[in-house]
Amino acid sequence: MSGQLSKVYEPKITEEQANELWFAHKYFHAEVSGNCETRKAYTIVIPPPNVTAPLHLGHALNNTLQDILIRFRRMQGYNTLWMPGTDHAGIATQTVVEKRLLAERGKRRTDFEREEFVAHVQAWKDEYEACIIGQLKAMGCSCDWERTRFTMDQVCAKAVRAAFFKLFKDGLIYRGKRLVNWDPATQTVLADDEVEYETVQGHFWYMRYPLVEPVEIQGERFEHVTVATTRPETMLGDTAVAMNPNDPRAKHLVGKMVRLPIVGRVIPIIADEHVVLPDPESEDEKARYSTGFLKVTPAHDPDDWEIGQRHGLDIVNVMAPNGSISDKYGWGDAADPDAQALLGMDRFEAREAIVEWFRQENLLEDVREYTHEVGHSYRSHVPIEPYLSDQWYIAVKKPIEHFKDKSGEGTIEGTDVPVNSLAGLALKPLLDGRLRFIPERYARTYQSWLENLRDWPISRQLWWGHRIPVWRCTARTGRGHPSKTIHPDQYQIELQIRMDDFSEQMGTSGYHVLVHPKRDKFFICSSSNDADEALNKVIDYRDFLNSSGAGDGQEIPTFTLPFSGKAFTAARKICNMVATFEHDEDVLDTWFSSALWPFSTMGWPDNTPELKMFYPGDVLCTAREIITLWVSRMVMMGQYCAGDIPFSDVFIHAMIQDGEGRKMSKSLGNGIDPLVIIGSHGADAMRFTLASMTTQTQDVRMPVQKMKLPDGRTENTSPKFDFGRNFCNKLWNASRFALMNLEGVEPDGFEKDKMTVTDRWILSRLARTAAAVTEQLDEFKYSEPITELYRFFWNDFCDWYLEWIKPRMQDEQQKPSAQNVLAFVLDQTLRLLHPFVPFITEGIFQKLNEVVPARKLQGLAEAADAEALVIAQWPRGLDCFVDGEAEKEISITQDAVRAIRDLRSRYNIAPAVMGLSSAKAPLETARLLDANADLICRLAGLRRFSASVDAKKPGNAATAVVNDIEIYVHDVVDADAERRRLEKQKQETEKAKQAVEAKLNNDSFVAKAKPQVVAQAREKLARLSEKLKTIERNLSHLKG
């Protein structure tokens, strides 16, 4: 059997065979050897899925859309690269591994050594990375698998260190304080999304803070101010009382001092807009509860921290990491016995004690009930504590000196963002129109985020990730002896002094980091350009890059000093002062490595051929939730590190929700596993359905149902996928039918003149479809081309063309030309469908290649040969087939067929009854119908059909009126039914006619509407009048 398709379409077999073929020939591999000039590159870098879990349906959508673009461009002849890989997803992965270890072994992270724990995470990563890549391959993703990267592999790690170094050198990385979400029970830092808000019935306590000197306002003597708080225990760390500058009392009170109860600390009253003015009538709950005085505790509240920053307030941390009151972490004035009594108390215990103290001292003015949301740890379920800690930051609005030449200086209009800052580098391309969002509205999210950007905290208190390439040193206290353990803050200060020492010698300032395992080997990162010359001698930059991988437990890197002279002396001096070195315990924010992904995957910072060929890329395809966290940072770092934006188009696609509009999630149990769908419906069916649901505005709602698998398990599925499965099944069967009729086709047997109107019509429809699909894909539209192709293939090709071609296949005269048209249309259709349903189209294409090696319409068009559809040429040059006449002719023919079918159905004429039919129509239409009588007979199940200008209606015929045609189906006897039917049609027509008449009788319509619209209305009226007359005439015949 020479290459016929199997009777039943089995996705699994087709998918396996296609993947085998594609992988054997490495069709997905992008070569760098080609010439950029002659063969343009087209690049998409995958949003690397997290290695936390297998891919879900959202990933399936995301990657389907990317694959459609890639396959489309590959067929258009671009040198396409789709760069694949996965993301280590720091906190998320560490968390799932911690959960697994706890569940399976009852062990916590802290029960392991760091290296040991990281090895467990690594094992998890290996497992899920393999799983994810398997899933992507099963979906048909045509990634360049040879280039698969992981955000923590050696290549990416090198880029991370290079970027960090570069930022460091430019003075963009600094050490700063930040309030983190601290879980005092487990004593870990939580990410924002690990904080769960719970409604808590709490209190507002109104506490009096005595003024150092009483103040008189409008004759009233004030001895104290009253602050309202839900957290009295933090008052120990208060360093100011704030009030709104618009408060009428402010001019009397701002600048005055109060004495903090218990502690005795004297703190100022300051003015800050943040404070809500009191208003008992207000709708704003805060205003109702406010006294107008806000206690400011910079170390224990994020807002207060901001206020503290604005006013340069002291920061007093009064808690230990376990949440107890302590004077060991920054509280220096706890000498008062009342304060001493609180030390060691738990924060809630202290709260009660403090309230009680105020009560005793008659300083508690009021207590009111208050319901509010309080952040709790998702792990321990205790309230989280905003806790002050040291973090590394990237300065995003700091001007970068050496970017001045390239980007200019000053700020971007209407913002405080310097053009040569990181934020500016990301913002400018959008404003210049070089960076485009599709749909456009998402540009605003991006823009406003960047305009209001704050410095980026990049350190995370985790073990899984790129360990921060910074080594801190402790200073020597005596000759050759390491200092005893010093508190981190202290050695920071210590270090700073030494640094300044060094800076002085180097004629610069602001050094920060050094590494020094042995006395004669070390390196320094500079944060100033001025020191470049000297430092370049000190450090071999490349050595730094080749130093330890992030967090992989290698030794601290060492370097031999390649210099002498002043710099040497300076460096040497530092070494002598340093006792020990500690690799920073923290890792980098996951987004740091993600930000580099578009070029780290191509080997940056080395000047690789890949970068030259494929960077900058073309499109980023992602969901909207990470526009800020990821997209903006990629642009930022792309500009900063690789010198250009990483892509010019950002396509933001829909999110998939369940039938109730909820996000699909594990906890809700409403997720759908792509592999389950691939198993039940096939990968192509899944892709087709997902793409068909992708419109520009709507999120995708996917009703979820339970499905029983053959092995008895129950899985989630959705009836939506039947859409794709039905289509694939139809495609398979129609192709099978076509191929059965294409055995032994002679390419030279085609004669242009033997083309029928149906041939010209289907070629015309093909040409229009190809043009539309191409244009829509250019515009990142997915549901439209699917609709277009669906209509063309199912309605035009299958329902009409294939039915019409059947008799021609029995006719040796007509067969050769018909076959060639059929082969050509099938060939082109497969090409157009391939990006959406790659497996099945490839499978059919391979058979087509066997059965009809050359598809061409001699003298008209030729389908370019290809050994595989994946690399076949995208349809082009079909415009010559557009044929308005043929389309009109077929349209009239179809109308006639539908009218006859309708009558047959209404009169219950059995399909087997090959009846007679005739039609009366204006001359031209009548001729046309007559010429196509065979086509009408074939699809309307008739023995004979004829049309003429003066056809007479047989007495027992049913009548249908279509436009200017009157169609009679003979030998239908039910006069009553006929009358009812015609009456109904009459009513409908009258209604339509009246509507148009009303419009035309309206003078202002005729006067003001576009002439074209008026003319259309007149035509329509004429048509309807004619139709109505015909119906009435038929009715009167019936009555008579």
Place this chain on the structure above:
RNA sequence: GGGCGGUUAGCUCAGUCGGCCAGAGCGCCUGCUUUACACGCAGGAGGCCACAGGUUCAAGUCCUGUACCGCCCACCA
């Protein structure tokens, strides 16, 4: 609190620059072993286009407001 999107047939969604009697798929009803396909073929029923105003000769489409649903960001003294 700020921003964005949505509300059209029982369900999931299209609907261009405002202009034919508002469309598709699924589901539903009727008929069909038509030699590619019942995951199919033919036909049919089904709509106060969320609500209230406004602009216009004309509004599903533009403007204003309301309600509900969803998402993102910020915040929670």
